[in-house]
Amino acid sequence: MKNITVIGAGTMGNGITHAFAQKGYQVIMVDISQDSLDNAMKTIEKNLDRMLTKEKISLDQKNETLNNISLSTSLENSVLDCDLVVEAATENVDLKLKIFNELDLLCPEKTILASNTSSISITKIAHQTKRKDKIIGMHFMNPVPIMKLVEVIKGKETSKEVTKTIMELSKSLGKIPVEVNDAPGFVANRILMPMINEAILTLEENVSGVLEIDTVMILGMSHPMGPLHLADFIGLDVCLSILDVMHKGFNNDKYLASQLLLKMVKDGNLGIKSGKGFYDYSDGPRNKKVSSEFIK
Ligand SMILES: NC(=O)c1ccc[n+]([C@@H]2O[C@H](COP(=O)([O-])OP(=O)(O)OC[C@H]3O[C@@H](n4cnc5c(N)ncnc54)[C@H](O)[C@@H]3O)[C@@H](O)[C@H]2O)c1
Structure with missing residues (x-):
């Protein structure tokens, strides 16, 4: 896992981008709105500055984190060589189904597609794709750089190997993942x-x-x-x-x-x-x- 694409640059997208970039992953953050992308970068810089003031990171770490992030409004150009997509677009069933359908067509075969959805069925999302075994929920908590929990949601067809990879990946971000089964709202929001x-x-x-x-x-x-x-x-x-x-x-x-x-x-x-x-x-x-x- 090296190249991560985060879809959506709102409250959660900017936090997820920050968390991956700070741990050395190359992240492309994609949004349909350039304003959202610009605001997200401002938020990430502000949050890094706060960490720097509190001496939680060095100036080099701040700069490296920012260098690990690029921005795009084109989904097509942002997933060509990605290992993982974390989708954090607006919580709307039809929108998410459309995004996953597109992702399945655009992404390399190896790519795992995760959703940060708070409630929508991972199994239903998986059924929009031909890679049901590689679809998983990766539910980060807000604010992402601070909150330790990642709720990892297994759809009916999610493979054991993919679940294991996402559990390990979450740990590499300094998070504590918890495995749950697919049901509306999962555990946290239920x-x-x-x-x-x-x-x-x-x-x-x-x-x-x-x-x-x-x-x-x-x-x-x-x-x-x-x-x-x-x-x-x-x-x-x-x-x-x-x-x-x-x-x-x-x-x-x-x-x-x-x-x-x-x-x-x-x-x-x-x-x-x-x-x-x-x-x-x-x-x-x-x-x-x-x-x-x-x-x-
Ligand atoms: N807000 C929370 O505390 C929280 C916590 C955990 C999970 N979530 C989940 O995270 C996801 C995002 O929530 P949020 O609070 O960040 O929402 P938000 O409204 O802050 O941001 C959503 C972003 O998605 C973008 N977007 C919409 N359609 C898009 C598309 N087709 N392609 C790319 N970008 C698109 C919007 O422009 C916007 O910038 C939702 O699924 C939500 O349920 C939210």
Whole structure:
């Protein structure tokens, strides 16, 4: 494994690119939007600078990491000699199926195709390709350079050899991989998203306020951040997409997204990435305050 192509330069794509490049892999980051690519590079540089200030990396390591990254808006030219593709494009079933169909046609036979999807069936994705044994889920956590877990999802046809390769590769990034089977939401989001949705319902039903709900979970359950803040961090559109996949996948209303979540996504209040969600981030992500509509 040497050449990695990362598809999508959003919240996750830039983190995944950073994690691989810092460990010496050659990474091409691909996005349909040049703006996303430029913003992703700015984020990676900012995060490397923070690590440099904290003396976690040297100036040489920062420069080597940046030199290991190239950018492209052309999928075709970015996969010619890649060993692994990690797809981290928008959480949308049709989009992912289309991307994997294209990847299967464009990539060399040896290439393993991984998806960072939060919830979509790896087996279903694999069925878009003629290399079902080489399709796997590689679910990184946000923020990728810091979070240790990689949820490694085996589709029905994923080979043992490919699973082993991805487990070893994750370890080479300094991560701790955990193997799971394919089911809507896998393990992480199957447990997390109902909790986030319930926190939003608690707010919607005026049981308590934004800060109060987050404080209960931080102090009462020892969570490092409250569920509403975490939802902003993940992206409310991403949370909604994951709940929809689980709702359809299990055909169970317990995964039905709350009206408030639907409204916030419709209004474009997506959390940190749009500057506003349950909290207002107009003074930067570290200076959050409760959004005006939730102040009583
Ligand atoms: N946000 C999280 O905390 C989180 C955590 C784990 C996994 N994920 C998963 O990672 C994936 C990406 O999520 P995100 O939060 O980074 O989304 P995002 O909205 O921040 O970024 C998505 C990027 O994909 C790009 N894109 C869309 N179509 C494309 C295409 N055809 N080719 C190339 N790029 C394309 C968009 O331009 C955008 O830059 C999703 O599957 C999501 O479920 C997200």
